[in-house]
Amino acid sequence: AQTVTQSQPEMSVQEAETVTLSCTYDTSESDYYLFWYKQPPSRQMILVIRQEAYKQQNATENRFSVNFQKAAKSFSLKISDSQLGDAAMYFCAYKDSNYQLIWGAGTKLIIKP
Amino acid sequence: DVKVTQSSRYLVKRTGEKVFLECVQDMDHENMFWYRQDPGLGLRLIYFSYDVKMKEKGDIPEGYSVSREKKERFSLILESASTNQTSMYLCASSPTLGTSYEQYFGPGTRLTVT
Numbered sequence: 588a589q590t591v592t593q594s595q596p597e598m599s600v601q602e603a604e605t606v607t608l609s610c611t612y613d614t615s616e617s618d619y620y621l622f623w624y625k626q627p628p629s630r631q632m633i634l635v636i637r638q639e640a641y642k643q644q645n646a647t648e649n650r651f652s653v654n655f656q657k658a659a660k661s662f663s664l665k666i667s668d669s670q671l672g673d674a675a676m677y678f679c680a681y682k683d684s685n686y687q688l689i690w691g692a693g694t695k696l697i698i699k700p
Numbered sequence: 701d702v703k704v705t706q707s708s709r710y711l712v713k714r715t716g717e718k719v720f721l722e723c724v725q726d727m728d729h730e731n732m733f734w735y736r737q738d739p740g741l742g743l744r745l746i747y748f749s750y751d752v753k754m755k756e757k758g759d760i761p762e763g764y765s766v767s768r769e770k771k772e773r774f775s776l777i778l779e780s781a782s783t784n785q786t787s788m789y790l791c792a793s794s795p796t797l798g799t800s801y802e803q804y805f806g807p808g809t810r811l812t813v814t
Contacts, residue, residue, distance in 0.1 A: 622802075631808075632805040678743065682801050686756070691742055693742055
């Protein structure tokens with residue numbers, strides 16, 4: 588069965604610095620999608636960035652980028668120029684041909700002013 | 701903008717009560733999901749539905765049932781609430797065609813069973 592592991596329950600970073608959140612996954616599939624979702628305190632979960640496994644190029648969305656290592660089954664999220672509004676729970680998720688997403692346990696990101 | 705709404709943000713119920721959590725989406729999405737979120741466990745899928753009147757069990761369906769009579773509405777039912785069902789419940793929807801498979805979430809219902 589597919590699994591997603593986020594080994595960092597909590598991370599902190601100084602405002603304006605860069606932080607990387609880790610995610611590893613286990614699958615025997617070759618075609619799948621990976622996602623990072625953000626859940627701010629008391630607010631709705633939203634998609635931050637998505638990566639399709641067949642694409643070698645790492646996805647980027649403004650200050651958010653991923654380091655996708657397919658062979659190592661690793662999918663880390665880099666946040667550059669961290670802002671106070673980036674404080675949230677971040678979840679890594681995996682999806683293959685099934686309907687459902689497989690979720691990691693989450694990483695709480697704290698931004699220090 | 702996709703909007704997913706849930707009937708309550710906070711709910712307090714007594715053990716043994718029947719509890720209804722409602723979710724409505726306005727984007728004509730085929731797929732709808734109910735998750736339970738607990739600290740350190742991430743999101744766990746309770747049930748999902750890929751069409752009206754269709755439902756599939758997720759990872760933790762025990763103690764729950766669902767109903768999808770209309771495309772835009774997906775209800776989660778706790779037949780007899782128990783204290784171990786105290787949790788945050790998240791509803792989500794996603795389109796099937798074309799798709800990025802992005803799921804759009806509601807604000808969540810924090811349920812406390814006493």
